[in-house]
Amino acid sequence: MTQNDSPTAESLLLIDGHSMAYRAYHALPPEKFSTSTGQTTNAVFGFVSMLLTALEAERPTHVLVAFDRGRPAFRLEEHPGYKAGRAKTPPDFHGQVELIETLLEAMRIPVVALEGVEADDVLATYARLGEEAGIEVRIASGDKDSFQLVREGVSVLYPKRGMSDLTRMTPEAVSEKYGVTPAQYRGQAALVGEKADNLPGVPGVGEKTAAKWLNKYGDLEALLAHSEEIGGKAGENLRAHREAVERNYRVNRLLDDVEVPFTVEAARMQGPDADALSALFDQLEFAVLGRRAEALFGVSGNAGAASAQEAPVPARPDAAELVPLLEGIDAEAWVAVATDATYVLGLGAVDRIALAWGERTAVVALSALEPAGATALEEFLAGHTRLVMHDAKPQLKALRVSGLPRAHADWDTELAAYLLEPDRRGYALEEIAQARLGLAAQQEDEDADGLHTRAWTVLQLRPVLAEALEGAHLTGIMTGIEMPVQEVLARMESRGIAVDAARLAELGEEFGAQAEASAQEAYAAIGHEVNLGSPKQLQAVLFDELEMPKTKKTKTGYTTDADALADLFVKTGHPFLQHLLAHRDRIKLRQTVVGLEKTVSDSGRIHTTYLQTAAATGRLSSKDPNLQNIPVRTEAGRRIREVFVPGADSESLMTADYSQIEMRIMAHLSGDPSLIMAFRAGEDLHAYVGGQVFGVATEDVTPEMRSKVKAMSYGLVYGLSAYGLSKQLGIGVDEARGLMDEYFSRFGAVRDYLGAVVEEARERGYTETMDGRRRYLPALTSAQRQVREMAERAALNAPIQGSAADIMKRAMIAVESALEAGGLRSRMLLQVHDEIIVEVAPGEAGQVEEILRREMAGAAELDVPLDVNVGTGASWHAAAH
DNA sequence: CTTAAAGCTA
DNA sequence: ACGTAGCTTTAAGT
Numbered sequence: 001m002t003q004n005d006s007p008t009a010e011s012l013l014l015i016d017g018h019s020m021a022y023r024a025y026h027a028l029p030p031e032k033f034s035t036s037t038g039q040t041t042n043a044v045f046g047f048v049s050m051l052l053t054a055l056e057a058e059r060p061t062h063v064l065v066a067f068d069r070g071r072p073a074f075r076l077e078e079h080p081g082y083k084a085g086r087a088k089t090p091p092d093f094h095g096q097v098e099l100i101e102t103l104l105e106a107m108r109i110p111v112v113a114l115e116g117v118e119a120d121d122v123l124a125t126y127a128r129l130g131e132e133a134g135i136e137v138r139i140a141s142g143d144k145d146s147f148q149l150v151r152e153g154v155s156v157l158y159p160k161r162g163m164s165d166l167t168r169m170t171p172e173a174v175s176e177k178y179g180v181t182p183a184q185y186r187g188q189a190a191l192v193g194e195k196a197d198n199l200p201g202v203p204g205v206g207e208k209t210a211a212k213w214l215n216k217y218g219d220l221e222a223l224l225a226h227s228e229e230i231g232g233k234a235g236e237n238l239r240a241h242r243e244a245v246e247r248n249y250r251v252n253r254l255l256d257d258v259e260v261p262f263t264v265e266a267a268r269m270q271g272p273d274a275d276a277l278s279a280l281f282d283q284l285e286f287a288v289l290g291r292r293a294e295a296l297f298g299v300s301g302n303a304g305a306a307s308a309q310e311a312p313v314p315a316r317p318d319a320a321e322l323v324p325l326l327e328g329i330d331a332e333a334w335v336a337v338a339t340d341a342t343y344v345l346g347l348g349a350v351d352r353i354a355l356a357w358g359e360r361t362a363v364v365a366l367s368a369l370e371p372a373g374a375t376a377l378e379e380f381l382a383g384h385t386r387l388v389m390h391d392a393k394p395q396l397k398a399l400r401v402s403g404l405p406r407a408h409a410d411w412d413t414e415l416a417a418y419l420l421e422p423d424r425r426g427y428a429l430e431e432i433a434q435a436r437l438g439l440a441a442q443q444e445d446e447d448a449d450g451l452h453t454r455a456w457t458v459l460q461l462r463p464v465l466a467e468a469l470e471g472a473h474l475t476g477i478m479t480g481i482e483m484p485v486q487e488v489l490a491r492m493e494s495r496g497i498a499v500d501a502a503r504l505a506e507l508g509e510e511f512g513a514q515a516e517a518s519a520q521e522a523y524a525a526i527g528h529e530v531n532l533g534s535p536k537q538l539q540a541v542l543f544d545e546l547e548m549p550k551t552k553k554t555k556t557g558y559t560t561d562a563d564a565l566a567d568l569f570v571k572t573g574h575p576f577l578q579h580l581l582a583h584r585d586r587i588k589l590r591q592t593v594v595g596l597e598k599t600v601s602d603s604g605r606i607h608t609t610y611l612q613t614a615a616a617t618g619r620l621s622s623k624d625p626n627l628q629n630i631p632v633r634t635e636a637g638r639r640i641r642e643v644f645v646p647g648a649d650s651e652s653l654m655t656a657d658y659s660q661i662e663m664r665i666m667a668h669l670s671g672d673p674s675l676i677m678a679f680r681a682g683e684d685l686h687a688y689v690g691g692q693v694f695g696v697a698t699e700d701v702t703p704e705m706r707s708k709v710k711a712m713s714y715g716l717v718y719g720l721s722a723y724g725l726s727k728q729l730g731i732g733v734d735e736a737r738g739l740m741d742e743y744f745s746r747f748g749a750v751r752d753y754l755g756a757v758v759e760e761a762r763e764r765g766y767t768e769t770m771d772g773r774r775r776y777l778p779a780l781t782s783a784q785r786q787v788r789e790m791a792e793r794a795a796l797n798a799p800i801q802g803s804a805a806d807i808m809k810r811a812m813i814a815v816e817s818a819l820e821a822g823g824l825r826s827r828m829l830l831q832v833h834d835e836i837i838v839e840v841a842p843g844e845a846g847q848v849e850e851i852l853r854r855e856m857a858g859a860a861e862l863d864v865p866l867d868v869n870v871g872t873g874a875s876w877h878a879a880a881h
Numbered sequence: 882c883t884t885a886a887a888g889c890t891a
Numbered sequence: 892a893c894g895t896a897g898c899t900t901t902a903a904g905t
Contacts, residue, residue: 354901533901535886554886556903561887583886588888591900615896619891626898629890662891718894727893786892797895833891833896866888889905890897 012264013060013122014132015068016141017111021047021100023142024163025093035285037779037787043096044284046163048103052292054140054157055166062135062265064126065104066112067097068539075251096784099284099501106277107297108270110262113585117258120145122236124254129155129264131605141168144189150174153276179211187220190248191238202241204234214529215739232273232561272297272825275420275472276427276765279776282423294435311456312819314354314361319373322364326380333357334386336452336459337409341398344494346601348398353377356455363452366402374403382406388462388763390414390429390454393490400494408487413458415482416465418613419474422775427613435459436464446596477509477806481771481853482608485809488816489610489830496605497829497837498647499596507639515586522579532583535560540575548572575724596643599625605647606712610831617798618805620831632880636677641877644837650826651842652872655879656852657835659867660685660715661804669799669864670753674746680865688712692746693739712743718801719793754796761795769802770860807866811859818851837876845872 024046055063082290104111111471112122123139129150130137139146140157150156157166167173191210193201207842213230217223224246227239238245253864258581274297319326321358327676329335336356342349354363367373369377381387389395392409399407414427417436435463437460469475497498523529526545531537538560542548549571558564562581569577599606606625622628630644631637646653658664663685667675683698701709708729715725726736744751761767762780775798779791808831815828816835825841826848836856840848849870856868871881 531902533887534903535901550901556885559886584888588900592889595899612896614898617896619896620898622890623898626890629888629898631889633889657891715894718896720894721892723893725894791892793894795895801896804891835891884903886902888903889899891895 009136010061010128010134011058011136011138012064012267013054013063014126014130014137014139015054015059015063016123016139016143016146017047017053017065017100017104018097018119019142020050020163021097022141023095023159024050025090025096027161027163028085030092034767035283037784037790038098039284039629039782039784039787040092041098041099041284041286043093044099044103045286045289047100048289048293049164050159050166052139052289052296053063054138054166055296056292058157060138060266061269062130062264063109064264065109065267066111066122066126067101067275068111068119069115071116072793079252092783098781102778103277103280105273106280106778107272108791110267112261113260114258117255121255121258122260124256124262125258126267128256130154133264135264137479142160142268144194145186147174147178147182148186148189148252148254149256150185150638153357176208180214184211184214184219186249186252187214187223189252190220190245193244193248195396196714200241200244202234202237202245204237209234218272220245243442263512274435275468276776276778278421279423280778281402282421282425283778285348291434295367295438303632311453312359312361314363314452316363316365317373319370322369322373323386325582326361326376329380329384331384332386334388334411334459334462335382335384336455336457337395338386338389338400338454338458338460339395340451341395341748343394343398345599346494346603346605346607348394348401350395350398350404351397352451354451354455356452356459361452361456364418378404378406380769382408386410388413388458390432390458390461391427392491394609396487396490397494410483411462411466411478412483412486413461413465413612415486416478419478419482419773420465420468420472422613422616422618422773423612429454429457429461429745433461433464436461436468440770473502474774477771477773481806481813483808484813486612488812489612491816491827492831493607495599495608495827495829495839496603496607497528497839498605498650499600499643500645501597501600502602504593504597504600504643505642507643508597511586511590511593512635515583515590518579518583518586522576522583525574525576525579532580533587538580542568545570546574546576548574583633585636589631592640593630595625596640606644608830615805616775618769618802618809619833620805620809627830630876638877638880641880642875644840644876645874649841650839652840652845653876653879654826654840654845654848654852654870654872655835655876656838656849656856656870657803658808658856659869660808661834661866662800663713664759664862664864664866665770665800665803665807666717666750667864669803670747670749671863672747672749672753674862675750680866682865686713689713689743689747693742708739710744712739716743716754717797719754719796720746757799758792758795767798767802769793769799769806771803771806773802773806775802803860804834808836808861811856813837814855814859815851818855819848822847822851824851837879840872 001008004058014234021043025043028046030040030042033045034040083281101111119383120143128138131153136156137154139149142159146156147169150169156169158169158330160167163506171182174185175560178185178188180188188210191201191205192207213223217226220240222465224242230238339350339354339356342622352363352365354361388411389409390413393415396407396409398756404419417427469478519532522532530541539557543550543558548568551558565577565581596606601607608622608627609622609624611621631640664679667679678685686706686709687701688698690705691698693709694705711728713724722733722740761777766774766776768774777791777795779787780795782788812831819826824844824847826838828836828838830837853868857866860866869881871879873879
């Protein structure tokens with residue numbers, strides 16, 4: 001690691017934010033710097049790149065950035081045309097400046113922006129203050145006026161061509177480049193003029209002539225006093241333009257006595273808000289800059305010197321050596337465990353286990369353990385109460401089928417990283433370590449050396465993450481929700497759910513045959529074959545061949561989605577459309593069935609994997625296969641649910657789901673009296689709301705009114721617009737707006753709540769669930785409307801969806817433990833966001849239902865009841881109610 | 882190998 | 892431009 005030569009010396013880095021951002025904006029092509037959401041980031045990128053370069057090179061102890069606000073009053077008075085010649089500020093520049101300010105806030109670098117004062121003057125003032133405090137001053141500015149500030153102890157970092165190439169302008173460098181001293185530079189600039197600021201100088205006088213004169217007379221005042229002595233055309237021009245020169249000289253003077261809002265000491269570097277910063281870099285899609293920032297800030301943040309240490313050489317104990325080794329580990333010590341676990345289709349295996357604790361590591365080969373060693377290891381992984389892993393769930397599942405049935409985890413660095421940054425795309429150990437410890441990227445392969453390094457890294461990471469959790473008040477969620485629910489999920493995944501494989505195969509055949517029949521009819525309707533699965537080929541048929549009216553545009557053409565096809569059928573009545581829709585429907589069902597068939601284990605069960613770190617709101621997701629999107633809305637789709645059945649020793653499946661949990665949370669969080677009353681009265685919510693909105697009695701609400709209101713209620717939770725509602729209901733925008741207005745006038749507290757949630761999130765930078773789970777949404781301050789509004793809808797939804805997720809997780813933990821404590825053999829198998837599916841052992845249905853109702857309803861204390869519906873049957877479908 | 886379009890869930 | 896959060900499949904681009 002490179003150290004600054006004089007680590008004790010203090011230095012102050014002053015940055016002219018506006019000039020740097022403006023230069024970056026023009027230096028970098030916008031088309032090469034934009035995010036997937038369309039936000040242009042060239043100025044942001046260039047600025048941050050410059051900033052990191054300056055921080056890396058200068059290692060300042062103090063940093064401050066100044067921005068322009070409004071017009072520079074005294075310069076405009078002097079010269080109304082000041083800067084008038086400049087091209088108008090481009091529209092997407094301002095928004096990028098806001099992004100830069102947000103980034104600086106996350107870096108905890110103070111920003112000074114004073115009304116009517118130019119950034120240069122602020123910097124000149126801080127340069128003087130820094131100098132008076134005996135601190136070295138560096139000024140990063142793209143404005144040459146700053147050269148007049150250069151002196152002993154004050155230098156300017158001026159960007160060359162690229163943004164991260166900064167030239168250091170010392171007194172010597174200024175003299176060499178311009179032939180004048182920094183003190184004379186102002187005079188030279190006044191003589192030469194500045195096109196960019198619309199300040200013309202003396203015609204025919206450039207740097208060289210100006211330097212010659214200034215060196216002869218000392219300074220501008222002396223030069224002007226002797227202007228009569230200067231001969232030739234240049235002398236004539238000087239006398240003719242004397243007033244312009246004097247004006248330039250007054251205008252380009254930087255004020256070093258501006259009233260500034262805080263002292264130099266307030267600019268002392270304190271390290272960034274790492275989570276907010278990381279979320280911003282993610283949003284901006286600055287992967288490389290993000291890593292540079294992590295490397296720059298990471299170590300100084302919270303990791304101690306130990307974090308950079310290399311992993312100790314591992315012990316490789318045989319069975320006999322393992323027993324004393326494990327006995328020698330302090331019961332209070334955190335022990336990191338890393339394995340080479342593999343897990344596929346309900347079958348897992350582990351060959352090697354690495355441990356790290358204190359200053360030691362060890363690697364154990366399971367195959368080489370005689371009974372004594374295996375027993376000791378099993379005891380240790382069961383009994384030690386401070387075990388930490390990274391992504392423990394798959395490893396625990398594999399360990400438990402590899403002779404270590406009681407292996408467990410007390411802490412998980414991946415879950416901690418998720419709670420701190422739930423919007424992150426991935427949580428690979430290497431990435432998290434780099435972000436939190438400033439460790440260099442390591443190679444991925446897990447040879448014998450890699451595994452102990454993984455354990456070592458996890459051990460170093462845990463206290464750093466624990467401190468960050470504490471700081472964000474997330475420790476309670478970590479230990480009270482995520483860790484216990486991880487254990488529950490591991491068990492559910494290992495159990496799997498039984499399927500009737502024969503029925504599954506039959507269904508696949510049936511749907512396949514129907515799909516094929518529809519395809520043939522579709523071909524017949526247009527007289528030729530076409531790949532019905534290709535939107536591109538369909539577009540050719542529909543819009544070119546059949547010349548149907550164009551549908552809504554997509555990135556690559558016109559949509560052929562089901563809504564659009566149904567619409568086209570209404571317009572054209574062409575039979576091709578009907579057969580195409582039927583084919584789509586059946587092929588999708590067949591896909592689902594075939595996909596499920598492939599995942600059935602030898603024991604006839606399907607083992608999904610729940611992802612605990614995939615959804616930014618706190619929800620779970622399910623993959624391989626996804627059992628959270630099994631069809632339910634159509635009759636044919638529900639037949640797939642008939643295939644999920646109780647296993648051999650069970651009598652039924654039981655499902656329990658929360659009734660309208662998100663609307664209940666909305667009622668609770670908003671405190672809306674009408675909504676709360678409706679839930680307390682046990683009313684049919686949508687009928688009740690419909691009555692209010694349409695001004696009729698609840699009993700007189702028609703099914704049509706009810707369905708409109710239902711769509712609106714749910715849409716609201718997601719930030720639905722009047723336009724969206726009108727499209728969904730097939731009504732006019734005005735009618736939709738009228739409905740919404742009426743809704744909000746009846747449930748005013750809901751509107752107030754939704755508005756307040758977004759504003760609070762904008763101020764704090766994150767949303768919170770009832771339990772304090774956070775979601776950072778830096779895009780809330782985006783200048784780009786589309787980006788900002790997307791973040792606003794996410795901010796509306798995250799506390800509600802996330803609170804529901806927290807409640808469900810608490811319920812699952814309670815149900816699992818109640819089933820166990822009751823000595824029951826019934827087992828929880830699946831979770832589908834607001835629903836739990838349990839496999840019921842013979843004779844236990846009554847007790848299981850009681851547990852489900854009690855634990856689910858009791859998982860949160862709301863101002864409205866948490867109703868739970870329960871059903872039982874010989875299949876998932878039959879258990880639905 | 883990645884992206885887009887489509888469609889399924891809460 | 893226009894409702895949140897996910898996963899999987901296929902076609903078609905690189």
